[in-house]
Amino acid sequence: MDKFEQLLSKWLLPIAAKLEENPQLAAVRRGMMTLVPVTLVGSIPTIFSQLPNIPGMPQWFVDATTFLGQVTQPMNFATMGCLALYVAAFVGYYYSQQRKVWDIGAIVTSICAFIIMATLYDPETGATITSYYGGTGIFTALVFGLISVEILHIFRNKLHFTINLGDGVPTPILRSFENLWPILFSILILIVFKYGVESVTGVAMVQLVEKLFSPLTASVNTLGGMLLILFIQQLLWWFGIHGYAVMAPIWMAVAFANVDINAAIVAGESTEAVRVLTPNFMWDMAGTTGSGICGALCILMLLSKSKRFKSIGRLSIIPEFFGIGESVLFGLPVILNPIMFIPWLLSTPIAAAIGWIAIESGFMSPFVLVGPYIPLPFGAWIACMDWKYLIVWAAIIAVSVLLYYPFFKIAEKRALESEGSKTKDTRTLEDIEFDF
Amino acid sequence: MKILLVCYGGLSTSMLVNRMKKAVEESPNLKDRGIVIEAWGKEEYYEKLDDTRVIMLGPQVSMLKDEVRRVALDKGYDVPVVVIDKDHYGAMEAVPVLLAAFDAIKAHKKQG
Incomplete structure (x- = not known):
């Protein structure tokens, strides 16, 4: 057993440690865990829409739950229908903690990046199509949430593209000016990237990401x-x-x-x-x-x-x-x-x-x-x-x-057996002498 | 005085730390001696060495013992490095781990 333990700890544990410490994966993990309140709100209309199907219920119950289902229906799009939007915001936030950038700036950047990538346009009317804001857009939210904040981090903390107004300016204003250029650059880079990739492949970015992750999903x-x-x-x-x-x-x-x-x-x-x-x-x-x-x-x-x-x-x-x-x-x-x-x-x-x-x-x-x-x-x-x-x-x-x-x-x-034989260390913390 | 626990930056060691802190707090002998107990991942601990008197490794990182000792020495901390007993770690027993920590400090001092 000891040999086996040593063997495993040699190759398995370093990989696990890398995965556990990896800042991107940590942001993904925390961001996804934070979805629970969102999905809780979203579950209300789903419950109401199922209740009328219970067999043997009186008509007033069917009518009442159907009515409540219709009233609460907008809660569904606001939560489940926009799940990926929340993912983008949460991942942007948690990644900003890892990269030590302004959290509000990071959330703005990641939401903006996600909407840019995930919104489709009707070729005839030009109307926006939001079908990828829900669960199917989560991978796009993760990928571009992380990338957009990473670019923000590079411009803000590595290249120091900031405007410093000096002391005597209120902190919120100071913060937003510090991050003005990094946020703008992050979005501009991503929009050029989107245009380039979509022109070459002819496929919308959000669908490309979906394809890219399909082996994992499968x-x-x-x-x-x-x-x-x-x-x-x-x-x-x-x-x-x-x-x-x-x-x-x-x-x-x-x-x-x-x-x-x-x-x-x-x-x-x-x-x-x-x-x-x-x-x-x-x-x-x-x-x-x-x-x-x-x-x-x-x-x-x-x-x-x-x-x-x-x-x-x-x-x-x-x-x-x-x-x-x-x-x-x-x-x-x-x-x-x-x-x-x-x-x-x-x-x-x-x-x-x-x-x-x-x-x-x-x-x-x-x-x-x-x-x-x-x-x-x-x-x-x-x-x-x-x-x-x-x-x-x-x-x-x-x-x-x-x-x-x-x-x-x-x-x-x-x-x-060990409870029977008391050969354990019987000292308590009170026996420690502080002579060092 | 600081007791520094090192592991993979996982969540488990922080549970042990909480129990050790509680044990210190509840012991009349230990509570007012300024004992600090912290757990850090193996990528961070070397920045947290200030005031450290003993470094304790989770059993799952026991192979790091020599490396940690060397890194601490390089930073000017000649402190003992001990691996937490597998059973004590498994059962999250705070008292034996604390006893082992102070034993290590004493033994290290005797060696000079």
Whole structure:
């Protein structure tokens, strides 16, 4: 085991570290995570539009929910219909923190760059077409959000193209003058770039980006691609690295775009195949109760004979309902524990496979919105509006308990042995003498 | 006096740091001694060495031990570099990690 551990840490960990520290990926990760309030607002009209379909409801209920659906409909375009616009703003903001440029200036630049790239024009009337402002434009938002702020950063911090009004000028005015030229140059460079590329290829930039990312989108949307991502995620966790944070940028943009596609399918506007991979699929099926289905371990700990395990189980149970498994992860521990290596690696991929089969076979509905962050399993239940999710969820937990059980028993036996023999360091912090 | 933890800049070590800070705060012996505990990624720690008395590495970066010791020496910090025990790190046990930190400082001082 030690040899194997050393081998892995030699090649895997440096790559993971690079991914985790990479400023662009960090901005993408944070920007995507910030979408939750936006999607929450956007889920309201989707819920109302689904309620009239519940069988056996009285006519007044159907009328009332249909009416509410119509009233709240504009909320949908303002959020889900412009999802990529928010992504551009958030990524621009978080990247400005990494590059230490003015946040407002960065947001202005990234939103402007995105709209330039993602707006199409009707060739006859010249009217603007905003169909790429939604989920399908997310990759364009990520790419040009980052590039535009990077150019801003180069002009502002590297080339110092700034106007300094000196002291005695109010800070907001000072700031905007400092960033005036960098913002303008960033946008001008991008618009020339857009014109050049589109003249040569004859394809709109936003569609070009969509094509460029289609291999990634296609592979993440397969069971194999997703299992590979989750497998690496688990491996990283085992080493004490936040595997979710490292791997999330790879699938998140695709997952958010997929919600849009599923919603269109349910609304009857699209005949595409249902997409399994969505944020709630990753949070509440593949990673429910925390990466590695920590909730299963938490249940085993609650039932354990070991006093230490039992108390960790009690401490962890509430966070588990919010999908946070760290106290189990570090309490058992799973981290760097050879006994837990195999079940830990398999747990999340197995859960994902169960969820994949359940959705792909049509047993349960796909996720059509991004569920609110409320104690599980209710957020995901709202996100798919199908009670059968609860069955699949229970199955995932049950299978995970069975998977962990034999390995957990070994860990428990060791814990009981060490609880019996107290050869631990018995000093406390009060015994430290400060003679240095 | 600073205890500097170094890892991959991940989120896990910051949990340990929070527990160590809490343990220091709750100990009458330690709380008023100006003990600072920080965690930094392996790309940043060398800028944060001021007042450092001991550097502790997360077990996942144990192979950096010699490099970190050399970098710290170059910056004028002749401080011990220790790897946090795998089990203590795994279970996020603050007290044994703190004990190990002070043991290392004492042992280093004895060596001269």
